[in-house]
Amino acid sequence: MAAAIKICGISTPETLDAVLDAQADHVGFNFFPPSPRHLGLAEASALAARAGSRISKVGVFVDPDDDALRDAISAAKLDAVQLHGDESPARSAAVRAQFGLPVWKVIPVATASDVVRAQAYTDAADFILFDAKTPKDAQLPGGMGLRFDWGLLSGIRMSLPWGLAGGLSPTNVAGAIAATGAPLVDTSSGVESVPGVKDMDKIAAFCKAARSV
Numbered sequence: 001m002a003a004a005i006k007i008c009g010i011s012t013p014e015t016l017d018a019v020l021d022a023q024a025d026h027v028g029f030n031f032f033p034p035s036p037r038h039l040g041l042a043e044a045s046a047l048a049a050r051a052g053s054r055i056s057k058v059g060v061f062v063d064p065d066d067d068a069l070r071d072a073i074s075a076a077k078l079d080a081v082q083l084h085g086d087e088s089p090a091r092s093a094a095v096r097a098q099f100g101l102p103v104w105k106v107i108p109v110a111t112a113s114d115v116v117r118a119q120a121y122t123d124a125a126d127f128i129l130f131d132a133k134t135p136k137d138a139q140l141p142g143g144m145g146l147r148f149d150w151g152l153l154s155g156i157r158m159s160l161p162w163g164l165a166g167g168l169s170p171t172n173v174a175g176a177i178a179a180t181g182a183p184l185v186d187t188s189s190g191v192e193s194v195p196g197v198k199d200m201d202k203i204a205a206f207c208k209a210a211r212s213v
């Protein structure tokens with residue numbers, strides 16, 4: 001079965017349309033203010049209205065408080081919440097219980113022990129997204145175009161559904177799926193011309209390449 005596709009960090013109507021035209025499965029809306037892909041509530045609301053129910057809308061957050069989650073979920077009619085910070089299993093479970101949406105917990109990966117850590121979220125999240133661990137002094141915890149050693153996922157047995165992120169692009173996504181068996185792939189900077197500016201041709205090329213495996 002083809003890997004599902006999430007295009008993250010969409011911030012304009014035109015690039016949202018490219019994602020819809022390419023029939024990606026999920027679109028990511030970023031609610032982390034320091035990100036170049038960050039959306040205000042009014043922008044997110046307008047994009048969500050344009051997308052309607054044609055695609056699953058995933059909100060990306062970094063250690064959000066409940067007010068931030070409530071406002072974004074309501075404005076963007078989110079279908080899932082992606083927790084991309086240091087959220088513990090208890091916090092992840094609390095978000096899920098309070099807001100009644102599936103929680104995607106991001107596990108930053110640099111070593112084999114990071115992959116093992118995902119098991120702690122078995123009863124606290126609905127989906128695990130493995131992403132490259134960014135350096136301690138990095139500006140962002142994601143969306144940096146960094147990849148990790150995909151070999152760390154070799155033979156992986158997960159109790160939760162999972163996906164792969166980190167440095168994926170139209171040129172390497174097919175190889176990434178072939179190497180890891182990832183059931184979902186996620187990209188942000190790999191389909192951009194400069195940070196925060198999505199490229200419609202790259203979005204189409206990414207989706208085509210992901211489906212070629």
Ligand SMILES: O=C(O)c1ccccc1NCC(=O)[C@H](O)[C@H](O)COP(=O)(O)O
Nearest residue numbers: 008035142143144145166167187188189
């Ligand atoms: O994209 C961002 O700016 C961002 C900022 C803070 C937390 C997460 C962020 N992105 C989340 C994603 O799901 C990205 O798609 C994922 O990190 C992969 O990014 P990239 O390596 O650029 O493809």
